[in-house]
Amino acid sequence: MILHPAIVALVLVSLLLTMMSLAGAFFGIRIIRRWDLSSGSEEQLVLERQTYLISTILSYVLVFEIGSLFLFIYTADSMHTLFTGAMCAAGTLYVDAYGYPALLLKILNVILAGLWLIFNGVDNRAYDYPLIRKKYAMLLILAPLILAETVVQTLYFTRMNADVITSCCGSLFSLEGGSLPSDIAALPVKAAMAGFFSVLGLTLSSGLVYRFTGRLGWLFSFSGGLFFPVAGAAFIAFISLYFYELPTHRCPFCVLQREYGYIGYPLYAALLVGVICALGVGLLIPFRNISSLAGILPRVQRKLTLGCLLAYLTFAGITVLQMVRTDFILLD
Amino acid sequence: MIKLSGIIKIFNSGRTNEFVAVGGVTLALEANRVTVLKGPSGSGKTTLLSLIGCMARPTSGRITLHNGLLSGKRFSGIGEVAEVEVTSLPERFLTEVRRQTFGFIFQQFNLVKGVTALENVMLPAYPLGEKHDTVRRRALDLLEMFGLKARAAARVEWLSGGEAQRVAIARALMNDPPVIIADEPTAHLDSKLSVDFMEIIAKLKAQGKTTVIASHDPLVCGAAMVDRVIAVRDGRIDGEGP
Amino acid sequence: MIFKWIEKHRSILDFTLSSLLRRKGKNLSLFAVYALVVFMLASAMFLTQAMKREAALVLKDAPEMIVQRLLGGRYDPIPMEYVEKIKSIRGVVSAAPRLWGYYYDPVIGANYTLMVPRSDAPASEKIVIGNGISRTRMIYRDDILSLRGTDGMTRSFTVAGEISPESELVSADLILMAETDFRGLFDFPADRATDIAVSVRNQKELLTIARKVADLLPDTRPILREEMVRTYDSVFDWRGGIMIVLLLMALLAFAIFAWEKASGLSADEKREIGILKAIGWETADVMIVKAYEGLLISFFSFTVGILTAYGHVFFFSAFLFVPAMKGWSVLYPDFRITPFADPYQVAILFCLTVMPYTVATIVPSWRAAIIDPDAVMRS
Numbered sequence: 003m004i005l006h007p008a009i010v011a012l013v014l015v016s017l018l019l020t021m022m023s024l025a026g027a028f029f030g031i032r033i034i035r036r037w038d039l040s041s042g043s044e045e046q047l048v049l050e051r052q053t054y055l056i057s058t059i060l061s062y063v064l065v066f067e068i069g070s071l072f073l074f075i076y077t078a079d080s081m082h083t084l085f086t087g088a089m090c091a092a093g094t095l096y097v098d099a100y101g102y103p104a105l106l107l108k109i110l111n112v113i114l115a116g117l118w119l120i121f122n123g124v125d126n127r128a129y130d131y132p133l134i135r136k137k138y139a140m141l142l143i144l145a146p147l148i149l150a151e152t153v154v155q156t157l158y159f160t161r162m163n164a165d166v167i168t169s170c171c172g173s174l175f176s177l178e179g180g181s182l183p184s185d186i187a188a189l190p191v192k193a194a195m196a197g198f199f200s201v202l203g204l205t206l207s208s209g210l211v212y213r214f215t216g217r218l219g220w221l222f223s224f225s226g227g228l229f230f231p232v233a234g235a236a237f238i239a240f241i242s243l244y245f246y247e248l249p250t251h252r253c254p255f256c257v258l259q260r261e262y263g264y265i266g267y268p269l270y271a272a273l274l275v276g277v278i279c280a281l282g283v284g285l286l287i288p289f290r291n292i293s294s295l296a297g298i299l300p301r302v303q304r305k306l307t308l309g310c311l312l313a314y315l316t317f318a319g320i321t322v323l324q325m326v327r328t329d330f331i332l333l334d
Numbered sequence: 335m336i337k338l339s340g341i342i343k344i345f346n347s348g349r350t351n352e353f354v355a356v357g358g359v360t361l362a363l364e365a366n367r368v369t370v371l372k373g374p375s376g377s378g379k380t381t382l383l384s385l386i387g388c389m390a391r392p393t394s395g396r397i398t399l400h401n402g403l404l405s406g407k408r409f410s411g412i413g414e415v416a417e418v419e420v421t422s423l424p425e426r427f428l429t430e431v432r433r434q435t436f437g438f439i440f441q442q443f444n445l446v447k448g449v450t451a452l453e454n455v456m457l458p459a460y461p462l463g464e465k466h467d468t469v470r471r472r473a474l475d476l477l478e479m480f481g482l483k484a485r486a487a488a489r490v491e492w493l494s495g496g497e498a499q500r501v502a503i504a505r506a507l508m509n510d511p512p513v514i515i516a517d518e519p520t521a522h523l524d525s526k527l528s529v530d531f532m533e534i535i536a537k538l539k540a541q542g543k544t545t546v547i548a549s550h551d552p553l554v555c556g557a558a559m560v561d562r563v564i565a566v567r568d569g570r571i572d573g574e575g576p
Numbered sequence: 577m578i579f580k581w582i583e584k585h586r587s588i589l590d591f592t593l594s595s596l597l598r599r600k601g602k603n604l605s606l607f608a609v610y611a612l613v614v615f616m617l618a619s620a621m622f623l624t625q626a627m628k629r630e631a632a633l634v635l636k637d638a639p640e641m642i643v644q645r646l647l648g649g650r651y652d653p654i655p656m657e658y659v660e661k662i663k664s665i666r667g668v669v670s671a672a673p674r675l676w677g678y679y680y681d682p683v684i685g686a687n688y689t690l691m692v693p694r695s696d697a698p699a700s701e702k703i704v705i706g707n708g709i710s711r712t713r714m715i716y717r718d719d720i721l722s723l724r725g726t727d728g729m730t731r732s733f734t735v736a737g738e739i740s741p742e743s744e745l746v747s748a749d750l751i752l753m754a755e756t757d758f759r760g761l762f763d764f765p766a767d768r769a770t771d772i773a774v775s776v777r778n779q780k781e782l783l784t785i786a787r788k789v790a791d792l793l794p795d796t797r798p799i800l801r802e803e804m805v806r807t808y809d810s811v812f813d814w815r816g817g818i819m820i821v822l823l824l825m826a827l828l829a830f831a832i833f834a835w836e837k838a839s840g841l842s843a844d845e846k847r848e849i850g851i852l853k854a855i856g857w858e859t860a861d862v863m864i865v866k867a868y869e870g871l872l873i874s875f876f877s878f879t880v881g882i883l884t885a886y887g888h889v890f891f892f893s894a895f896l897f898v899p900a901m902k903g904w905s906v907l908y909p910d911f912r913i914t915p916f917a918d919p920y921q922v923a924i925l926f927c928l929t930v931m932p933y934t935v936a937t938i939v940p941s942w943r944a945a946i947i948d949p950d951a952v953m954r955s
Contacts, residue, residue, distance in 0.1 A: 005817020007621050008920075010824070011927040018935050040422045043393065044347055050425055051946040054859050058867075058938060066931060073923055080920065084806055129427045164810065389854065390950050426858055433856035444851045447844070448598040453591075458855045460587040463580030469587075505855065 008077040009159050015070045016152040020145075022063050026056045027145035030138030039130055053134075056141075057122055063148070064115040068274075071108045072267070074155070079255060089170040091255035097168045100158035107151035109274075114144050116278035117285055124286060124302050128294035186238045187252045194239035201225060201232045202318055205280070206311060212283070213307045216300060219287050226280020226310050233273055233317060241321050247330040269320055276313035279306040336363040336386055336513070341395035343381055343569075355381040356392070357569040364561075365400075365512075368535060368545040372555050373566035379548040380517055382566060386546060387515040388420050388432040396421050399435065433458065437506030439516040443498045445490040451501045452477065452486040458508045476504040480534075496527045503534060513544045520551045532557045588861065592868040599845070606837050607877050613830045614881025614929045615888070617823055621921050622889040624816030631808040635801060639773035640782060642674075642799045643789055653768035658793055662774055665788050667781050673769030675758050679723060679751075684712055690762075692755045700754050702736040708748030710738055721751075726763040733757070774798075820928070827928065831936040838866075838940035846947060853949035866941035874930045882925065886917060 029052050038046055078091035078101070088094050095101030118140055125133040208222040234254070242252045245262060258266035283306045286299055343356040355378045363369055363386070371379040384390045385397065399418045420431055445454045455473040477486050480500040490498060499519070506514060514535070520528040528551065535545055536559040547554060555563050565572040596603050643662060645654035654673075662671040676691040688709060698704050703721065715721055715735055722730050739747045758764065776785050786798040841849075849862055 005821065006813045007624065007816050007820050007928075008924050010817055010820050011924045014824075015927050015931060018931060022935060022938075039424065047391065051859065051942075054863060054945065055939070055942040058863060058942060062934060062938065069923070069927070073927065076920060076923075083809060126426065129423055131424060164806070384950055390948075426860070429856060429858045438854060440854070444847075444854065446848055446851055449594065453594075457591070457852070457857075460591060461584060461857055461861045463582075463584035463587075465583055466587060509856070 006077070006081065008073065008080070012070060012074055012077060013156060013159065015066055015073075016148075016155055019063055019066055019070070020149050020152045022059045023141070023145040023148045026059045026063075027138075027141045029056055030141045034135050034138050037131075037134055053126075053131075056138075057126070060115065060118055060122065060141075064112070064119055067108065067112045067115055067148075071112055074105065074108060075255060075258060079258065084164055085168050087168045087170055089256075090253055090259065092253050093168045093170045097163070098158060098161040100154050100161060104151065104155040104158045107147065107154055111144070111148055111151055112274060113278055113281065114140075114147065116274075117282055118144060120278070120282040120302070120306065121285060124289075124295065124298060127298045127302075128292075130294045132292045132294050133289060183238065186235045189235070189239040191240045194236050198232060198236035198241075201229050202314065205229050205314060209280075209307050209311045213304055213311075219283060219303070222307065223280050223284025223287070226314070227277060227284070229280070229314060230273060230277040237269075241325075244321075244325045244328050244330055247328055265320065265324075269317055272313045272317040272320075276310045276317065279310035279313065282306045283310070335365050335400045337361070337396075337398045337400065338386070339396045339398075341382075341385060341392045341397065343378075343385060343390070344393045347393065355569055356385065359395075359569075359571055361564070361571065363544070363546060365544050366539065366542055367561040368539055368547070368559050369562045369564065370555050370560050371546065371548040371566050372550055372563050373548075373572075374550055377566045378569035379566045381569075383515055383517055383546065383548045387436045387438060387513075388428050389438075391428070392421060399431070433462070433509055435511055436513045436515055437509070437511040439502050439506050439514065439519050441518040441521050443502040445498060445501060445505070447491060448489065450487050450489055451482065451493065451497075454490055454501060455505045455508055458505060462509070473504070473508065476507055477501070480504055495523060496530070499523060499527065499531065500534075503531075507538075512542075513546065514538060516545070516547045516549075518549055518551075519547065520549065520554055525553065528553050532559065535559060585864070588864050589868050592865050593872065595848075595865070596869060596872060602837065602842075603873065606834070607873060607880075609830060609833060610873065610877035610929075610933065611881040611884070613823075613826060614878050614925065615885045616826060617820065617928055618882050618885030618921075618925050619888050620816055620819040620823060621925060622885055622917060624812050624819075625917075625921060626889065628809055628812045631812065632805055635805050635808065638801050638804065640776060640779075640801050641774040641786060641789075643671075643772040643774060643793070644797050644799065645771075645793075645795055646797050647795070653765065654771055654796065656767050656769055658796070659769075659772055661792060662772060662789060665785060665792065667776050667778060667785050669775045669777050671772055671774045674771050674773050675755060675764070676770050677758075677762055677764075679761075681713075681723075686712065686749065688749050688751050690751050690753060690758060692758050693752050697754050698736050698752055700756060701731075701733055702754070703733040703757075704737045704739055704752040705735055706739045706747040706750040709751065710735075723761060725761045731757070731761060827932060831932050834933050834936040835940055838937040839943065841944055845944075846951075849944055849947045850949055850951050853947060859945045862945035862947075863941060866937070866944060870934055870937050870941070874933060878926070878930055881929070882922065 033049050033052065033056075036045060037049055075091050078094040082088040082090055082094050085094060085097055088097070095105060118137070121133060121137050121140065125131055125137050205222065205225040205228075208218045208225055211218045212222045237254055238252050242254065242257065243249060245257050245265070246253075255266070256262065257269065258264060283303050286303055289295055290299055292299075338359055338361040341356055341359045341361075342354070345353045345355060357378075359382060371382060373379045381390070385392055388397075397420050399420060418431060420428060423431065445451075446457065449457075452470070452473055455476060456469050459469045459472075474483065474486060477483050480503065482497060482500055482504070485493060485497060490501065493501065516535075519531055523531065532554065535547075535557075539545060539559055549555065554560070562574065564574050643654065643658070645652045645658075656673055659671050659673055662668060672694060674692075674694075676689060679688045679690050680686075681688060686709075705715065705721070710716055713721070717735050717737060719735050721733050721735060723733065724730050733753065739750055739752070753761075759766065774785075774789075776782055782800055782802075786800060789796060789798045852862060852865075853859075
């Protein structure tokens, strides 16, 4: 195992995250079983106090997960010198079978943790905690996923072998080759553009409709959620080319490096914020009819909508700006 | 007014040191009156006081806060209501109700040591997110009302007993609550200061506030402005009258 | 809405700061330990990273490719005629034979590297020595150093000068001598060299050319500079990592310490929280106080720890750590490490210190925040 300080840090962070989320889930189980708001018994008071603990734990989990995600990518990127053939994180992650799964799990957990906090925030604002059991049931899904992430990440690091020759992003995301990344890269540019802008347009318009009239909530949420993978694929298919100004460079990770002004960070951060907000809206829709939430829910959903729109507009804005600014011509 | 129905409070339920502090109290307290809960120590009046003031939840029974107290107050999440049953409110909401409805004066004053008088008075307003300057001005006005403006910047350890008592009262009034709750307020005061205290209570009554005091001090129980004296013994009501 | 949130947090932060200052004793000891832990970890990290860079910078001047000969899988001197053969490969700009070797000095139990420089070699029976050797054996210009050859005979060499201290990392144990002296000392065959240094026209073709060399001369092994850099990187990372793993023990102790400190509320502190709850602060508000406490302490300890570590490594040459990093060798180079620190390292250190601290204090903070205001009523 490569005892790089960053790896030690990442493993430590993951272990702490697992500990925290398992603790949260464990307390959550008790709450699901014994919660009774109308009782004034001491057990109920203890449970109520524990909800504060779990909320705090999960807030920290989200913050640390996000940090861990970016640190993970950055570490993979900076370690590329240790592996033949790797020029950036794309290659480092490909060194063994667990690199990309670890990354995907991290992204998933960031989104889930964000969604949980939205759910929790809404529940806490109602005077009778209407969502409490569902909320902690969600934790029972999140905690094992964080555990899985820790295991996969550890396997990734322990299975790493400096003697393995890995691929660089040029070949991983090239047009030949039958892997998923290359299939995405091989999407015809015009079609990818059309797909990207139409999903964006759908999200923005349904978002505005929802924001001002409260209708089309499902459509907005679905569209906003869909935009996340679509934008990712679009990035590989054509957006990257504008940033790198090379017809063959499509790597999603190189854009996080210094030579591109670290522009990747705001881009991906915007995507994450946007998808969490969009999915958050959808998550809350089924509970519209609960009386104690009647005043709170619409307000929260409107704010989430606004957040999503701003985030996706930022992403689109940076992208379009780059497309317009650069001399690189993709379409003739 | 404040209504209590069948209030029971048990500590350490199920264990060997189980203790019934309040064993079935039904009470209706009227607005804009001064009510005194009279009883020896251990009678449960302090517990009763904390239940009335929404500082603790009863083991069983119901507590309702009625209109008149709540006019003009809006609790987020509950909306404008005529009546709020506080017994099953989660802590977050209970605290908000308490913050806006009750002002507490404790036996030991309970001012934060090492902090100035002014800041002590400002503390209850911090979680409400008002502008700092507004809060500061209001606190200064309150201190001035009690003649303590000059002592605003003094640390509470340097205040005399009477001054500390008045700071405590000023703090209790910080959020302009309609109800004042005082637990043995004259226990550590001499006669003169005790009389001063009751005069302040009279003034507050004239302003429309409701007061509930727990005390076994005859000076308090026999004061002129007291409307109702309720005797409490062994966690139950034991009769009324002067 | 946002405005209220800001004001609320501002007020609470104000209160937290004054609250921390009111308990200087307890917080000062926490701050000292915290800063110390950050200091140790940061020193280890800064040193490792700086050494990596240092090695890379030095290796920048190393030959792009070195060709060694193998006999029975082990190293053997390479025939000089291979030089022309390598030169004939397309893309090779130059190929030059190198003469160097190790010499074990029983007097101080150290290994010297003896080398014949490609240009400006010392005159016969004269040597130029590295600072490490001159310091340890206290031999300076015009002194005599005796070396015992393979034939058992002792040869005396006069020190003509010392290698300039700029590249001490590499040259501390170096002795430069004339070719005839070298060959005589080691009884080195006249038609052989230690290895051949090769440079190519196009970097991208290095791998191809290396393969061609291996094909053309099957008993040789080409070594690329980037492989050497990678090896050094790995070694330094590994050493840095080992240090950090050891320091994890300290980290664990620190986490326990933090937990204890956070849990050990004095009666005064408990009372203060009780009062806050009694006058209308919620559990969540008190948790915000505790969170800000942790934040402020972390911020100051982390900053101080990192700054002192920076000073320690780059201005005082990491005197506490150097033995572990530079290899357990007898000759310690003495050099100024170039300052180098980037946000990435800071982020890693953050994960290794502030995060565990924060996690260790979550439960104690919560336990403090749920103190019943009821208790205050009764006191």
